[in-house]
Amino acid sequence: MSAEAAYEKLCEHARQTAVLATALNVLEWDERTQMPRAAGPYRAEQSAYLAGLIHERETDPARGDWLAELVESPLADDPHGDTGCVIRQLKRRFDKKTKLPQKLVEELTRTSSVGQTAWEKAREADDYSLFLPLLEKTIDLKRQEAEAIGYDDSPYDALLDDYEPGETTANVARVLAGLRDRLAPLVAQIAASDRAAPSEIITRHYPAEGQAAFGVQAAAAIGFDFDAGRLDVTAHPFCTGLGPRDTRLTTRYDEDKYDGGLFGILHEAGHGIYDQGMPPELFGLPTGDYVSLGIHESQSRMWENLVGRSQAFWDHFYQPLQRVFPEALADVSKEEFCFAVNESKPSLVRTESDEATYNLHVIVRFELEQALLSGDLKAADLPAAWNAKYKDLLGIEPPSDADGVLQDVHWAAGLFGYFPTYALGNLYASQFFEQAAKELGDLDAMFARGEFAPLREWLREKIHSQGQRYSAAELVERVSGEPLSPEPLMRHLTAKFGGYYGFGAE
Known part of the structure; x- marks a missing residue:
């Protein structure tokens, strides 16, 4: 042959x-x-x-x-x-x-x-x-899986490779430790500020029907194709592909807490835009598949946070939002609303945490699942260990397991090794976004005019269409000209939260 x-x-x-x-x-x-x-x-x-x-x-x-x-x-x-x-x-x-x-x-x-x-x-x-x-x-089966695959240093390496091919536990631990050291002073500055976000705005009444309608409008505007996808409700939001022209988004709504539903939709739409941006004729082949979950997460976090929580996004979308929720937002200015959806403070739930503290939630999970796999932590002792880490890293302790160790579906689904890709995604997203601004020009001005296609098409060309031709590390350097660095993320976080909470950039 x-x-x-x-x-x-x-x-x-x-x-x-x-x-x-x-x-x-x-x-x-x-x-x-x-x-x-x-x-x-x-x-x-x-x-x-x-x-x-x-x-x-x-x-x-x-x-x-x-x-x-x-x-x-x-x-x-x-x-x-x-x-x-x-x-x-x-x-x-x-x-x-x-x-x-x-x-x-x-x-x-x-x-x-x-x-x-x-x-x-x-x-x-x-x-x-x-x-x-x-x-x-599940832990016993994942240990068997790691042993069957084999590893050099840690059984966690064998599982991490499923989501971030070629990455090692030691390197991820080093990256996250460095990020934690950079985040701690920023979180402290925010906590020391005498400014407070008007968070009461977010906990007014927002009917689920209106949340769904506006979420679909916003997702379509940034580029999710609803002729090739749909949105449904679930307990734990996710995005999945059922074929080259069938991408499913899910979210959940809380009528008395607005931001979770909308930003959940934007997050999952970011994943969906990546899936829809890969060449459909290559579906089923590595050239038509995503690079790594960290790169996939960079797309969702970019559209959710770097775009969706920006002042420029709401320059375009705030009046339409007020028309959907006139009772809740009639007396709220755009500036007040933006501060409310960008509030930073320690919180219990990862999916509802702010950009400054989010990676601390990831670090908790990363450390605990390594201990579970190694046997250093018994599953029966997990709730106590979880609560202790939250107390140590975030200064708060969950009042219940539902808001603590039971908040994520990942371990139930056997997804050990998945969590660190969330933090890597934040790092990738900021580095890609900075490069897009260098090449495309004033992204904020585009967003304020409702122009999201230039960024989407840039991402499609540079990332989505590349399939698995390059590793995550190679792709980052190829797109940005630099190896992965925490600096773009820290510049973004310092500028954003410094503006809201009244302290200067580094």
Whole structure:
């Protein structure tokens, strides 16, 4: 068989596998949005069966044979070219997947499905004991996964690589420790300020119907295509792709706290814009897939915070918002509203925290999940450890597990190694945004006019369309001309919060 014929076989096999993977995504989307709770046990079996079929295909010896022929062929000579990227990334994936027993893959999927249902019940009841057995089982399975894959220094390395390929626990720990050291003085300056945000504005009554309508309007304005996607309600917001022209967003609404629903929509729309910006004809291949979760998170955090919480965004959108909520906002100026949605203070819930303190929430989770995997922390002791870390890093202690250890679905879903990508996403986002401003000009002026397409198209060209041609570290340097640095994020945070809270830039 020629290299060209082997390459066609490999691509066809990968595309067909993507059909199965997106079918599993449909089941998982339905489970978290529409599925009746009693259907959970059978849904777990459906998901486990599909996951097993996907694993069979990803570890098919025929795929190994095609790859063995292709890695030495001229088609692989340029690792960043179309064919070279596909061969390199599918070889990497094949080598990793063949280390995992199919029964373990199926059991991980089954436990994740049942675990998420148990998490929802425990969160509603504010009863950690309802979730504990499933968490203990999940941790045991993730340890088995790490051992099967193998690692050099830490079992966490094997799991982190699923989300941030090529990254190490030691390097992430170093990056986050440095960021924490830079954030601590900023958070202290904010706490010492005599200025206070008019947060009462956010806790007025905002009917969910109006929140949904305005959220769709704003998401469409920044570039999410609702002809190729939709928005639904869930307990823990997420975005998922069900195919090259089918991207699902979710959010949740609190009628007595406005900012969560809107900024949740903008956040998930940022993820969706990334998915919609990848070449649809390459769906199922590495050239049509995202680089890493940290890069994916950079897109959501950019649209949520660097755009959506900016004064310029509300120069354009504040009057329309007032028309949707006249009773809540008739007596509120645009400046007051912007300060309210940019309030900074220690809080309990990661998804509702401000930009200055957000990464501290991530650090808590990063440290705890390493301890759970290593065995230094027992799952039964997790709530106490969680509360102690919040007291230490944020100066507050959760009054309940629902607002503490049960607030995130990630561990229920088996997503150990996922959390640090949120902080990396913030770093990537600020570095990309600074470079976009250098190349495009006055972004604030564009946003104030309702012009979001220039930034969106810049991101599509520089990031979305690149697929997996470059690693996250390579992509950042290629786009910005510099390796990843905390400086752009710190410049942004210092300027924003210095303006609101009355202290100067560094």
